[in-house]
Amino acid sequence: MNFLEERILKDGVIREGNVLKVDSFLNHQMDVSLLDKIGEEFHRRFSHKKITKILTIEASGIAIAYAVARCFGVPMVFAKKAKSINIEGDVYTAEVESFTHKNKNQVIVSKKFLNCDDHVLIIDDFLANGCALQGLISISESAGATVEGIGIAIEKGFQYGGKSIRNLGYDLQSLAIVESMDHVSQSICFRNNEI
Amino acid sequence: MNFLEERILKDGVIREGNVLKVDSFLNHQMDVSLLDKIGEEFHRRFSHKKITKILTIEASGIAIAYAVARCFGVPMVFAKKAKSINIEGDVYTAEVESFTHKNKNQVIVSKKFLNCDDHVLIIDDFLANGCALQGLISISESAGATVEGIGIAIEKGFQYGGKSIRNLGYDLQSLAIVESMDHVSQSICFRNNEI
Numbered sequence: 001m002n003f004l005e006e007r008i009l010k011d012g013v014i015r016e017g018n019v020l021k022v023d024s025f026l027n028h029q030m031d032v033s034l035l036d037k038i039g040e041e042f043h044r045r046f047s048h049k050k051i052t053k054i055l056t057i058e059a060s061g062i063a064i065a066y067a068v069a070r071c072f073g074v075p076m077v078f079a080k081k082a083k084s085i086n087i088e089g090d091v092y093t094a095e096v097e098s099f100t101h102k103n104k105n106q107v108i109v110s111k112k113f114l115n116c117d118d119h120v121l122i123i124d125d126f127l128a129n130g131c132a133l134q135g136l137i138s139i140s141e142s143a144g145a146t147v148e149g150i151g152i153a154i155e156k157g158f159q160y161g162g163k164s165i166r167n168l169g170y171d172l173q174s175l176a177i178v179e180s181m182d183h184v185s186q187s188i189c190f191r192n193n194e195i
Numbered sequence: 196m197n198f199l200e201e202r203i204l205k206d207g208v209i210r211e212g213n214v215l216k217v218d219s220f221l222n223h224q225m226d227v228s229l230l231d232k233i234g235e236e237f238h239r240r241f242s243h244k245k246i247t248k249i250l251t252i253e254a255s256g257i258a259i260a261y262a263v264a265r266c267f268g269v270p271m272v273f274a275k276k277a278k279s280i281n282i283e284g285d286v287y288t289a290e291v292e293s294f295t296h297k298n299k300n301q302v303i304v305s306k307k308f309l310n311c312d313d314h315v316l317i318i319d320d321f322l323a324n325g326c327a328l329q330g331l332i333s334i335s336e337s338a339g340a341t342v343e344g345i346g347i348a349i350e351k352g353f354q355y356g357g358k359s360i361r362n363l364g365y366d367l368q369s370l371a372i373v374e375s376m377d378h379v380s381q382s383i384c385f386r387n388n389e390i
Contacts (some may be wrong), residue, residue: 007245066230066258069227070231
């Protein structure tokens, strides 16, 4: 069991409807030393690849992506959810449905910050149905960039997102893959996932 | 002139309507070594205070707040913009109007992560009319927490947000205060702000 799985068992809370709350350390209150360790672990797993940019999506992916970008010494770009007056016309767009919020968002990345010379490592906190990830992959492909890998903190292995993205041939690595969880007994079963 | 003012002069772009675009290094694509420096500078300025928590608001405040939280070795909490199914009932709320997006959002912080024992350093990337900051101050006061200081990367000194918050007695420090800017000549005048 790795450090993140241990932390999920210690501080994660399971709610009815397959909701795993990790808001005390990962996506509302953030434990910075845990984030640093996540950054180092993704660097260890992808350091053999040539990475020029870390790509994530707002909001909860940002801190993890920054932790990873620090280790690689490359810029981090986050896809924005709404069109702001400060983003100019030239953007890549994708539509993303949120499992958590039950809504759809247009996400955008300015064309200035992603191009065909980029080798991208996509980072996010959660993977469930994979919509956010598919949006980031679609934006990377639109830019002609190479997706070198995908790093996820927590994957819900019983939903189809991870499988479909691995089937497409992407090097997707999740630090913790939840096979099943039960809100009555507060028990979690992780997929054997050591590398 | 400090490192952030120099970077704004080098890579910032001024648009009509007092819009300062720093999206190439601060709030869309992020220069991680610059963020590290910002974190260290806020630590230097507030290290004489007892800080137990860094508080910010999604999305572009998150990376800066994380950089600061790393230096203090304390948790970071970010206020969330929309109510998600993963946030439970017990939350502090405030209404925040965005200068950039021209809309209003309810922002929330779970009561679990802020209480009367907390000494808070509020961090954000931009200060213009001060609405986001007032929301974070209001949430901190609702929790009975002490606002020890406020750190802003870029303040628009010609808008009223900074003045009104300083008038209320808060220790507000901005790394770069723009006194005036002109989109025709692309010139920026900073307030003398060395500490």
